[in-house]
Amino acid sequence: xxxLAELVATSSRVGxxxxxxxxxxxxxxxxxxxxxxxxxxxxxxxxxELPQGRIGVGYAALQAAAQAAGQPPEEASxxxxxxxxxxxxxxVIRGDGSAARRGAALSGLFSQATGKERSFLLRLLPGxxxxxxxxxxxxxxxxAASGVASAEIRRAAMYSGSLGALALTAMSAGATGxxxxxxxxxxxxxPMLAQTAANVDEALKELGSGEVALxxxxxxxxxxxxxxxxxVRLYTRTLNEVTDALPEIVAAVHALPTQxxxxxxxxxxYDAAGRPHPFQITMRRFGRRLEIEKLLSExxxxxxxxxxxxxxxxxxxxxxxxxxxxxxxxxxPEALRVPRIVTAAAQxxxxxxxxxxxxxxxxxxxxxxxxxxxxxxxxxxWLKIKRxxxxxxxxxxxxxxxxxxxxxxxxxxxxxFDRATGEYVMLGKTFKGLTDAILERQTRELLARETHRDPWxxxxxxxxxxxxxxxxxxxxxxxxxxxxxxxxxxxxxxxDKRAQDADDMEAVxxxxxxxxxxxxxxxxRGSRA
Numbered sequence: 001x002x003x004l005a006e007l008v009a010t011s012s013r014v015g016x017x018x019x020x021x022x023x024x025x026x027x028x029x030x031x032x033x034x035x036x037x038x039x040x041x042x043x044x045x046x047x048x049e050l051p052q053g054r055i056g057v058g059y060a061a062l063q064a065a066a067q068a069a070g071q072p073p074e075e076a077s078x079x080x081x082x083x084x085x086x087x088x089x090x091x092v093i094r095g096d097g098s099a100a101r102r103g104a105a106l107s108g109l110f111s112q113a114t115g116k117e118r119s120f121l122l123r124l125l126p127g128x129x130x131x132x133x134x135x136x137x138x139x140x141x142x143x144a145a146s147g148v149a150s151a152e153i154r155r156a157a158m159y160s161g162s163l164g165a166l167a168l169t170a171m172s173a174g175a176t177g178x179x180x181x182x183x184x185x186x187x188x189x190x191p192m193l194a195q196t197a198a199n200v201d202e203a204l205k206e207l208g209s210g211e212v213a214l215x216x217x218x219x220x221x222x223x224x225x226x227x228x229x230x231x232v233r234l235y236t237r238t239l240n241e242v243t244d245a246l247p248e249i250v251a252a253v254h255a256l257p258t259q260x261x262x263x264x265x266x267x268x269x270y271d272a273a274g275r276p277h278p279f280q281i282t283m284r285r286f287g288r289r290l291e292i293e294k295l296l297s298e299x300x301x302x303x304x305x306x307x308x309x310x311x312x313x314x315x316x317x318x319x320x321x322x323x324x325x326x327x328x329x330x331x332x333p334e335a336l337r338v339p340r341i342v343t344a345a346a347q348x349x350x351x352x353x354x355x356x357x358x359x360x361x362x363x364x365x366x367x368x369x370x371x372x373x374x375x376x377x378x379x380x381x382w383l384k385i386k387r388x389x390x391x392x393x394x395x396x397x398x399x400x401x402x403x404x405x406x407x408x409x410x411x412x413x414x415x416x417f418d419r420a421t422g423e424y425v426m427l428g429k430t431f432k433g434l435t436d437a438i439l440e441r442q443t444r445e446l447l448a449r450e451t452h453r454d455p456w457x458x459x460x461x462x463x464x465x466x467x468x469x470x471x472x473x474x475x476x477x478x479x480x481x482x483x484x485x486x487x488x489x490x491x492x493x494x495x496d497k498r499a500q501d502a503d504d505m506e507a508v509x510x511x512x513x514x515x516x517x518x519x520x521x522x523x524x525r526g527s528r529a
Contacts, residue, residue: 040164065106190376198514220268265305
């Protein structure tokens with residue numbers, strides 16, 4: 001029987017080191033000591049997740065329950081399996097009086113936890129455990145503990161849906177057992193994401209001297225289409241099913257002659273002039289369960305696909321983009337495919353980029369032809385190129401507004417996750433681009449995620465993602481990451497993205513490096529961009 005205290009001590013050591021190798025060594029050592037019944041629990045906890053998923057308990061309720069539990073015991077007694085069982089019981093509490101019953105259950109759990117265990121649980125339960133044990137580190141640790149190659153673990157992780165299940169299979173059945181994790185129909189996978197290139201020339205240089213695939217970057221909503229057995233189902237980038245909300249896309253995929261397909265693409269709405277609507281307008285079609293027939297005529301959407309992950313009985317995700325693109329062209333007519341060229345010529349690439357902008361789209365995607373589909377990863381073989389610099393950042397806090405914004409949370413504190421430290425790094429603030437509707441909504445959403453406050457600022461759980469446009473990045477001694485946004489402005493909230501899908505500090509540093517030595521130091525407190 002492994003005590004929770006042993007995992008908490010490992011978590012503390014992982015958080016105290018910046019060395020990736022040391023993190024892997026610590027986690028692998030613990031995984032090797034866990035029983036089969038404890039393995040999935042331990043992996044989930046160290047990755048900052050709960051096997052039960054979100055349990056719907058806010059930070060304030062957790063703090064109240066911890067205080068109600070009284071003085072913590074000095075000696076550890078909670079086992080991993082006992083802790084997980086009590087959290088599982090807590091997660092299913094529903095109905096009248098559920099808040100009080102959850103509070104009592106939480107107090108019961110905290111009353112058995114030592115001071116260090118309570119501190120750990122207060123960060124784990126709301127999803128706030130930041131110790132640098134992200135998926136990449138955990139995959140390497142599972143590989144080290146099981147003796148299976150990291151590449152095999154990483155491939156299986158794209159389709160397992162659970163790091164705990166992945167670890168249990170790797171430790172008990174090795175590489176042979178991991179082969180059961182494959183792309184399956186109607187089991188959506190996290191989409192592959194792109195890094196950022198400053199311009200077309202940089203993208204061509206980054207991807208090598210040969211030909212690359214260039215595609216229009218549409219300002220739409222990511223949609224994954226699965227077809228099989230006479231059914232079609234659609235999923236968002238966060239893996240929520242939206243089949244009922246988009247019947248015209250369902251019909252288009254259903255009409256394709258291929259019997260089994262998994263396609264990756266974008267859904268986008270157009271105005272009467274044939275110009276793409278802004279992202280926020282397209283998103284009106286998602287999550288709507290009522291008035292679908294009305295929206296069908298008022299706001300029709302089209303799907304444009306750019307990748308084929310399965311064709312009939314063949315999974316293509318591990319195959320190079322060149323092969324997947326050929327499968328896409330064979331299965332999907334040109335009218336349903338994102339415009340695309342393959343070229344090594346800078347002049348042709350620039351012309352294609354300008355054509356995308358002229359058509360009202362964001363820019364281009366540049367992709368290496370030999371790249372596999374890295375589900376859920378932000379791969380260096382996919383690069384996005386936009387006219388204006390934009391980053392998807394996480395809101396860390398917000399300051400109370402003044403004047404007509406009195407009573408509203410206005411000036412946003414923006415950050416990106418630093419994978420080396422396991423912490424969010426603040427990059428600046430902005431109150432620009434906020435409409436009255438956004439102010440109302442963000443005040444409500446941020447207060448629901450409040451962790452603590454001072455007289456001027458409300459600090460929040462890092463969950464909301466906002467797209468920020470900015471002129472450039474500048475060196476800054478004010479912020480720990482050494483960089484600050486210049487002339488930042490809110491473009492939109494990204495309701496389709498989770499915090500882990502936002503741009504990280506690696507993407508930020510890439511943009512800064514592409515600027516060269518032109519960036520000027522930030523001075524004073526002038527970061528209220």
